[in-house]
Amino acid sequence: MHGGKALLSPSSSADRRLSALVRHLEGSSSIVMGSKDSSIAASPTSARNSVFEHILQASEDPILGVTVAYNKDPSPVKLNLGVGAYRTEEGKPLVLNVVRRAEQMLVNDNSRVKEYLPIVGLADFNKLSAKLILGADSPAIQENRVTTVQCLSGTGSLRIGAEFLSRHYNQHIIYIPQPTWGNHPKVFALSGITVKFYRYYDPATRGLDFQGLLEDLGSAPSGAIVLLHACAHNPTGVDPTPQQWEQIRQLMRSKALLPFFDSAYQGFASGNLDSDAHSVRIFVADGGECLVAQSYAKNMGLYGERVGALSIVCRTPDVAGRVESQLKLVIRPMYSNPPLHGASIVARILKDSNMYQEWTVELKAMADRIISMRQKLFDALRNRGTPGDWSHIIKQIGMFTFTGLNRNQVSFMTEEYHIYMTSDGRISMAGLSSKTVPHLADAIHAAVTRLD
Amino acid sequence: MASTVPPLASASIAPLQNDGLKANFKTGTSLQCTFLGKEFYKAKQSFTRTSMTVAVKVSRFNDITMAPPDPILGVSEAFKADTHELKLNLGVGAYRTEDLQPLVLNVVKKAENLMLERGENKEYLPIEGLAAFNKVTAELLFGADSAVIQQQRVATVQGLSGTGSLRLAAALIERYFPGSKVLISAPTWGNHKNIFNDARVPWSEYRYYDPKTVGLDFEGMISDIKAAPEGSFVLLHGCAHNPTGIDPTPEQWEIIADVIQEKNHIPFFDVAYQGFASGSLDKDASSVRLFAARGMELLVAQSYSKNLGLYAERIGAMNVVCSSSDAAVRVKSQLKRIARPMYSNPPIHGARIVANIVGNTELFNEWKEDMELMAGRIKSVRQKLYDGLKAKDNSGKDWSFVLKQIGMFSFTGLNKAQSDNMTNKWHVYMTKDGRISLAGLPSAKCDYLADAIIDSYHNVN
Numbered sequence: 001m002h003g004g005k006a007l008l009s010p011s012s013s014a015d016r017r018l019s020a021l022v023r024h025l026e027g028s029s030s031i032v033m034g035s036k037d038s039s040i041a042a043s044p045t046s047a048r049n050s051v052f053e054h055i056l057q058a059s060e061d062p063i064l065g066v067t068v069a070y071n072k073d074p075s076p077v078k079l080n081l082g083v084g085a086y087r088t089e090e091g092k093p094l095v096l097n098v099v100r101r102a103e104q105m106l107v108n109d110n111s112r113v114k115e116y117l118p119i120v121g122l123a124d125f126n127k128l129s130a131k132l133i134l135g136a137d138s139p140a141i142q143e144n145r146v147t148t149v150q151c152l153s154g155t156g157s158l159r160i161g162a163e164f165l166s167r168h169y170n171q172h173i174i175y176i177p178q179p180t181w182g183n184h185p186k187v188f189a190l191s192g193i194t195v196k197f198y199r200y201y202d203p204a205t206r207g208l209d210f211q212g213l214l215e216d217l218g219s220a221p222s223g224a225i226v227l228l229h230a231c232a233h234n235p236t237g238v239d240p241t242p243q244q245w246e247q248i249r250q251l252m253r254s255k256a257l258l259p260f261f262d263s264a265y266q267g268f269a270s271g272n273l274d275s276d277a278h279s280v281r282i283f284v285a286d287g288g289e290c291l292v293a294q295s296y297a298k299n300m301g302l303y304g305e306r307v308g309a310l311s312i313v314c315r316t317p318d319v320a321g322r323v324e325s326q327l328k329l330v331i332r333p334m335y336s337n338p339p340l341h342g343a344s345i346v347a348r349i350l351k352d353s354n355m356y357q358e359w360t361v362e363l364k365a366m367a368d369r370i371i372s373m374r375q376k377l378f379d380a381l382r383n384r385g386t387p388g389d390w391s392h393i394i395k396q397i398g399m400f401t402f403t404g405l406n407r408n409q410v411s412f413m414t415e416e417y418h419i420y421m422t423s424d425g426r427i428s429m430a431g432l433s434s435k436t437v438p439h440l441a442d443a444i445h446a447a448v449t450r451l452d
Numbered sequence: 453m454a455s456t457v458p459p460l461a462s463a464s465i466a467p468l469q470n471d472g473l474k475a476n477f478k479t480g481t482s483l484q485c486t487f488l489g490k491e492f493y494k495a496k497q498s499f500t501r502t503s504m505t506v507a508v509k510v511s512r513f514n515d516i517t518m519a520p521p522d523p524i525l526g527v528s529e530a531f532k533a534d535t536h537e538l539k540l541n542l543g544v545g546a547y548r549t550e551d552l553q554p555l556v557l558n559v560v561k562k563a564e565n566l567m568l569e570r571g572e573n574k575e576y577l578p579i580e581g582l583a584a585f586n587k588v589t590a591e592l593l594f595g596a597d598s599a600v601i602q603q604q605r606v607a608t609v610q611g612l613s614g615t616g617s618l619r620l621a622a623a624l625i626e627r628y629f630p631g632s633k634v635l636i637s638a639p640t641w642g643n644h645k646n647i648f649n650d651a652r653v654p655w656s657e658y659r660y661y662d663p664k665t666v667g668l669d670f671e672g673m674i675s676d677i678k679a680a681p682e683g684s685f686v687l688l689h690g691c692a693h694n695p696t697g698i699d700p701t702p703e704q705w706e707i708i709a710d711v712i713q714e715k716n717h718i719p720f721f722d723v724a725y726q727g728f729a730s731g732s733l734d735k736d737a738s739s740v741r742l743f744a745a746r747g748m749e750l751l752v753a754q755s756y757s758k759n760l761g762l763y764a765e766r767i768g769a770m771n772v773v774c775s776s777s778d779a780a781v782r783v784k785s786q787l788k789r790i791a792r793p794m795y796s797n798p799p800i801h802g803a804r805i806v807a808n809i810v811g812n813t814e815l816f817n818e819w820k821e822d823m824e825l826m827a828g829r830i831k832s833v834r835q836k837l838y839d840g841l842k843a844k845d846n847s848g849k850d851w852s853f854v855l856k857q858i859g860m861f862s863f864t865g866l867n868k869a870q871s872d873n874m875t876n877k878w879h880v881y882m883t884k885d886g887r888i889s890l891a892g893l894p895s896a897k898c899d900y901l902a903d904a905i906i907d908s909y910h911n912v913n
Contacts, residue, residue: 050775051683051718051749055628058785061579061792085575093573100571107564113554115546116763119522152612152795159794168516186793223512258512289512303576304800315511325519332522333646334619334794335612340764341801 063182063422070420078418079436081427084234084399085303086366089433094366096301098358102348106341117337119328121150121309125343128350129309133263133277133294140284144317147324149310149331150338153303154264154295155183157310161260161291162191163330164312164323165225174225174260175217177201179424181234184227184262193225201236206392206404208238217251225258230292231276232269232398235426239269239397245279249286259283259290268299269398271367273360284313296346298399299363305342370399373432377401380441386448399430409447417443523642524883531881539879540897542888545860546763547728547826550894555826557761559818563808574800579788581610581769582803588810589754589769593723593737600744604777607784609770609791610798614724614755615643617770621720621751622651623790624772624783625685634685634720635677637661639885641694641722644687656680661696666853666865668698674711682716685751690723691736692859695887699729699858705739709746719743719750728759729859731827733820749775756806758860759823767802830860833893840902847910860891870908878904 060068066082088094106112120126126148130141140146151157166172172193176184177200185195198220199212217226228248233239240248252259261280267273283290289312296307310327314320331337349355378393393401405413405425413419419440421427432440527543541552549555580586586608591601600606611617625632634653636644637660648655658680659672677686688708693699700708712719721740727733743750755768770787774780791797809815834854841851854862866874866886874880880901882888893901 050779051716052628052772052774052779052783055779055782055786057782058789061788064578093575095571095574099574104568107561107568112556114556114560114762114764115554116757152799155793155796168513170512183793183796190793256509256512288509297576302574304574304797306795306797306799312513314513315509319511319513319516322516322518323513325521326516328522329519329646330650333615333643333650335616335766336614336643337764337766339612339766339799339801342799 061182066420066422069414073418073420075418077439079420079431079440081419081421081431081440083428083431086298086301086370086399086430087433089369091431091433091436094301096359096362098349098355098362099301099345101358102345102355105348106344112344114340117150117340117343119331119337120148120324121338122340122343122347124351125150125307125347126309128347129294130311132273132350133266133280133292133311134284134313135274135277135281138281138284140313145314145320147312147314147320147327149324149327150343151293151308151310151331152306152335152338153297153308154262154293155187155308156306156338157293157295157308158184158187158260158262159191160327160330160334161293161310161312162188162193163334164327165258165260165291166192167330168323168326169225169258171221171223171225171258173221174227175220175257176227177213177229177233179235180227180229181262188227196220196224198226200233201238201402203404206238206389206402207395208240208244210240210244214247214251217248217257218255220255220257223256223258225260226252228259228261228279230261230263230266230279232265232400234264234398235400235422235424236402237396237398237400238392238402240279242278245282249282252283253286253288259288261290261292263292264295264298265398266294266299267360267363268367271364271371273363287315289313289315296342300346300349300359301366302342302345305345306339307342307346370429373429373434373437374401376434376437377429377432377441380437381444384441384445386441386445388448399428401427401429403427403444405444405447409451412447412451413443416446419443527881527883530875534879534881536879538897538900540881540892540901542880542882542890542892542901544889544892547758547761547860547891548894550829550896552892552894555761557819557822559809559815559822560761560805562815562818563805566808567804572804577610577797577800577803579791579797580608580784581798582800582807584807584811585610585767585803586769588807590771592733592810593726593740593752593754593771594744594773595734595737595741598741598744599747600773605774605780607772607774607780607787609784609787610803611753611768611770611791612795612798613757613766613768614722614753615647615768616766616798617753617755617768618644618647618722619651619794620770620787620790621753621772622647622653623794624787626651626653627790628786629683629685632683632685633681634687635680635717636687637673637689637693639695640687640689644722658686660693661698661863663865666863667856668700668704670700670704674707677708677711677717678715680715680717683718684715685718685720686712687720687722688739690721690726690740690752692725692729692861694724694859695861695883695885696863697857697859697861698853698863700739702738702742705742709743709748712743713746713748719748721750721752723752724755725758725859726754727820727823728827731824731831733823744773747775749773756802759826760806760809760819762802762805765802765805766799767806830890833890833895833898834862836895836898837890837893837902840899841905844899844902845906845910849909860889862888862890864888864905866905866908870912873908873912874904877907880904 070080086094130146130148151160174188174193175196175198178197188195198216199209202209266276269276292311294309297303312323349359374394378390381390403425407423410423531541547555590606590608594600611620634648634655635658636655638657658676659669662669726736729736740752750773752771757763772783809819838854864886868884871884871886
């Protein structure tokens with residue numbers, strides 16, 4: 001994937017496909033070509049029947065697989081804590097009122113057209129997004145040093161940034177936290193960037209392994225890219241303190257490490273848009289360069305509309321202009337230009353002070369509900385006398401909690417209590433309600449007391 | 453912007469000039485900088501929050517060059533700058549009404565209102581997209597009663613319009629058919645090459661446009677497809693070839709299919725104008741259906757940008773027809789694996805619009821009428837242009853290609869100098885390859901355009 005693959009020159013298309021198959025199998029390492037047990041025999045007819053014969057079934061995405069299993073369960077007390085989307089107290093998905101209003105206005109506006117957006121997306125949306133994450137008074141914006149391009153939510157912003165760096169940045173290594181969102185390594189690897197990990201989560205404390213983080217970033221080669229979760233680390237919910245962020249910043253700048261922020265929860269974590277942008281802003285304030293991927297999936301509840309933005313903060317406006325021109329060359333052959341609908345909703349809300357206000361209120365309500373679920377779960381476990389220190393539940397922030405439960409305990413909870421969560425012990429607080437917290441607390445209590 | 457040399461000691465950050473700055477990052481702890489001829493050595497970088505010591509650093513992106521501007525966008529920009537009252541923009545790749553306005557179909561507005569009334573949520577779609585959309589899009593393309601649909605042999609994945617769908621397929625080819633080439637027509641849509649280049653899929657061209665006839669170089673096309681290595685992917689425009697407007701006849705499609713089967717090539721259709729070209733969804737899908745009916749495996753990228761006017765909503769699909777339903781399941785799973793690290797899952801809005809329209813008989817019929825109107829307008833300006841050329845040109849030149857060509861675009865046969873004349877003298881904006889967009893031509897301007905073409909053709913070399 002990173003170039004450097006041996007060139008094949010097989011004589012026939014069948015040979016080519018079989019070679020691809022061998023390489024595919026070598027990657028998965030569990031089947032040896034030529035072994036008697038191999039179910040993939042090179043029979044003369046199989047190559048002719050379908051040109052796709054050698055294509056194997058990909059395994060289901062692990063996170064989505066949780067919901068698949070949940071859907072199959074007939075139990076009335078089942079609980080889906082795998083879902084990475086906000087749920088109301090009634091367990092329903094939520095479309096914000098202000099979003100509905102904005103959408104109504106857009107659909108009813110007869111002057112609106114559906115012409116192609118520019119490659120970089122909706123101009124208003126881009127400007128407003130940069131302001132949102134960097135701060136309206138950000139010198140980087142005032143000095144025209146930021147290029148912002150609309151992308152397909154967080155994933156799309158990360159991918160465009162990764163492809164851009166792969167082509168135009170001389171260091172093709174990125175350090176990502178251990179653990180991180182499952183899709184991160186794939187996004188960067190496919191763009192031709194080598195993925196390395198830096199220590200992040202400390203299972204002993206269920207908190208940040210700050211020493212390990214500093215050591216690992218400290219030994220990174222100069223100029224390496226570093227992925228940082230701006231707030232509400234996914235999947236652990238463990239964030240550095242402001243003091244720790246400052247130390248990280250100093251270390252990174254001293255080694256010319258290039259920050260690449262993933263900001264998927266601005267406002268959704270603490271309930272305050274500025275607090276949740278603090279980490280990004282201290283880096284931008286020192287005049288240095290960085291990349292920021294923004295998503296509106298959670299904080300505006302626009303999940304399926306795929307709205308996000310990639311901002312690249314550069315040293316000068318001239319560089320920013322050239323960078324933008326090259327971003328367009330990455331975007332055009334991928335999907336030409338981004339989708340209009342979601343970005344229009346965001347722009348409408350961000351530019352209208354009343355709607356913006358309304359949004360901050362609804363956003364805070366979502367964040368508050370999640371924070372209250374944390375407190376309720378913590379209290380419930382304490383009341384049950386569940387062994388262990390569960391304070392990490394209220395110390396961690398954002399949608400997810402890394403419970404610290406192991407695979408066995410998780411399986412137990414699924415089988416006995418119909419609790420659906422990822423096997424790493426992560427639960428989505430967004431999927432909890434006051435009514436269901438007791439059931440979860442019972443499950444955790446049982447798992448911890450009966451299994452180690 | 454500050455251009456003086458900031459002192460090494462603490463200073464407020466000023467934007468730095470890049471000229472004359474050289475920084476060596478490889479040494480890590482020390483920076484050697486040449487600034488305005490003076491050399492500074494800085495032993496260590498350290499920053500405090502309130503007083504930032506000067507980072508005499510060059511942007512990490514300093515060596516990045518300005519990318520060339522998009523050639524087609526340049527046409528629109530020049531058009532905007534022109535103040536001449538008779539100016540005509542024939543570079544536009546989007547439908548325009550007779551009044552030269554963009555068009556949002558009524559049926560689309562109705563669908564959006566329905567969606568609003570229902571108050572649907574905005575949850576993530578599955579990686580492969582909206583199931584209802586995937587179902588109707590494949591049925592629209594192949595025909596609901598086609599064997600490939602009945603036998604569940606099509607892997608359909610919602611994609612980001614035509615471009616995004618093509619890119620998914622290109623990534624599939626790169627991963628599972630390494631070394632296989634894609635054969636593309638000469639000429640073809642400008643972005644095709646970019647897509648395959650970025651996906652690292654090798655490509656080569658097959659002859660297509662014959663400037664002598666302003667028509668199809670069929671022999672060249674067949675010869676080049678035959679000469680390609682066995683198992684190549686052959687990119688074919690399902691209808692309304694972009695940029696020429698020249699499509700093979702049904703008989704020629706049969707021969708193309710023969711050759712492709714002979715060489716075990718894999719047909720790869722780009723269908724961006726189904727219904728928009730002739731006005732009939734079925735007619736415009738006939739080339740794809742011909743291949744599918746032969747039991748061939750094929751790839752088909754679809755777009756709803758033009759036929760439903762959903763340009764900015766980015767709605768399309770990648771369809772892979774396999775010889776078995778089992779293969780289709782496996783292929784679909786791998787297309788998902790490609791989409792996930794690209795954008796995770798596709799946007800809902802455009803998909804819901806399509807699903808609502810096609811799934812509702814009344815709306816579907818209204819859509820078909822809309823398509824007939826759009827295609828009809830384009831056909832009528834072609835007729836008017838042809839009539840004008842025939843009436844005003846006494847040279848005996850055969851202008852019938854204007855009527856034979858189909859879809860939004862036409863290759864006029866004008867060369868670069870002649871195209872420049874169109875712009876400079878007549879204020880008609882088009883691309884240098886001689887392509888005009890009939891979508892941007894109002895009926896009232898057909899005569900004017902005829903004059904311009906005749907003048908450019910005869911009086912300019």
